[in-house]
Amino acid sequence: MTLQLGDTVPDFKADTTDGPVSFHDWLGSSWGVLFSHPKDFTPVCTTELGEVARLKKEFDKRNTKVIGLSVDPVKDHHAGAGDIKETQGHALNFPLIGDPDKAVANKYGMIHPNASDTATVRSVFVIGPDKKLKLSITYPASTGRNFEEILRVIDSLQLTAQHSVATPVNWKQGEDVIIVPSITDEQAKAKFPKGWKTLKPYLRVTPQPGV
Ligand code: BEZ
Numbered sequence: 001m002t003l004q005l006g007d008t009v010p011d012f013k014a015d016t017t018d019g020p021v022s023f024h025d026w027l028g029s030s031w032g033v034l035f036s037h038p039k040d041f042t043p044v045c046t047t048e049l050g051e052v053a054r055l056k057k058e059f060d061k062r063n064t065k066v067i068g069l070s071v072d073p074v075k076d077h078h079a080g081a082g083d084i085k086e087t088q089g090h091a092l093n094f095p096l097i098g099d100p101d102k103a104v105a106n107k108y109g110m111i112h113p114n115a116s117d118t119a120t121v122r123s124v125f126v127i128g129p130d131k132k133l134k135l136s137i138t139y140p141a142s143t144g145r146n147f148e149e150i151l152r153v154i155d156s157l158q159l160t161a162q163h164s165v166a167t168p169v170n171w172k173q174g175e176d177v178i179i180v181p182s183i184t185d186e187q188a189k190a191k192f193p194k195g196w197k198t199l200k201p202y203l204r205v206t207p208q209p210g211v
Contacts, residue, residue, distance in 0.1 A: 036120035050088020074098035
């Protein structure tokens with residue numbers, strides 16, 4: 001069955017480049033990003049893994065653990081690590097799951113047989129501290145992802161989890177946000193002391209809370 005937003009994500013035990021992981025325990029009370037890539041020693045994957053290593057400190061700042069996966073065994077992940085460091089300038093600094101029997105990939109629907117029945121597609125799952133799925137995206141093997149967009153979404157998810165707001169198109173940290181329609185103007189007065197601009201009764205814009 002397809003994993004949907006709000007579902008508790010499947011737990012699993014797996015071998016990784018940092019040793020065995022029991023997924024829910026490994027996540028603890030952190031946010032998490034689980035992402036799959038098709039194959040070690042392939043060009044797009046090599047660039048993506050280097051980019052996630054570059055951005056690791058940004059995920060850390062957001063209390064977010066990152067873990068990758070492909071259907072290669074862990075020994076191949078270790079073997080590919082040298083190429084990532086050499087060509088991307090950033091050494092692997094997060095665990096990669098080896099999933100040669102596709103046990104995790106199948107639980108998460110990362111194999112799309114009409115694209116490839118042997119390798120995972122480029123899936124991303126953002127998981128909240130409550131172990132519930134907050135976002136999922138799927139890219140084809142031929143398109144490398146933009147992991148700064150994943151950080152942007154995490155910023156939005158963490159903000160909207162705390163305040164009665166939503167974030168508009170292309171929003172970035174520090175920019176104005178939208179007061180959710182379920183909040184009355186009376187309630188908004190207490191929650192948003194900096195005030196707001198009413199463009200339409202359903203579209204009220206306020207400075208980002210907490211900055
Ligand atoms: C790549 O990472 O470059 C790649 C992997 C599988 C299929 C196509 C491209």
